[in-house]
Amino acid sequence: MNCYALLKCGVCALGLWLAGQAVAQSVRDTVRETVPQVQPALSGEAPPPGASVASSTRTIGWEQLIPAGWDPYKDLKALNLDKLKDNDPKADEALKKMRKMWxxxxxxxxxxxxxVRLPGYMVPLEDLPEGTKEFLLVPYFGACVHSPPPPANQIVHVVLDKPTKRFRLMDTLWVTGALSATQTDSHMGMSSYRMEAKLVAPFVDKK
Structure with missing residues (x-):
């Protein structure tokens, strides 16, 4: 299963957690009304046009941030969602476990x-007069803003040398730098990776 399919299943699962809070509606009905339409993760195949980066830098995709064999929604596999009733405690328990695992x-x-060079969507962590110096890079539009956060290994905490006013919320970017295993708990979501960015450039699809 590719990265997009994993993320889509995961977001649908978290949508179910939100559904469990609605007393008057069934799990299935609430999911249909609240689960966002998730776009595929940005492709890591095309280099940013005109970008000057070291020859040792390689372009990666979001699936390469996930360790082999890790299943982001294993706690849901034992549930038959079609048979769950309103506010079923089994669904609530499983989804809470999954959120903790994520x-x-x-x-x-x-x-x-x-x-590495990684494409993604920008989620600023601050709104300063001088611009943004720290933000989360996420794989699909709306993550952490219009939909629940993806797994922490699908979020990169990016730190710039200097603040920038060039980019805004949900702008698509190429971000280049070295990844470290630094967990960051922010108001927009938990990230497992951190990058001291050496280059940030607009994302342009390869034609």
Missing amino acids: DNAPINPLILGQS
């Missing part, structure tokens, strides 16, 4: 310390 999602140690 917030402590393991990193891929093979990618640490490497200079």
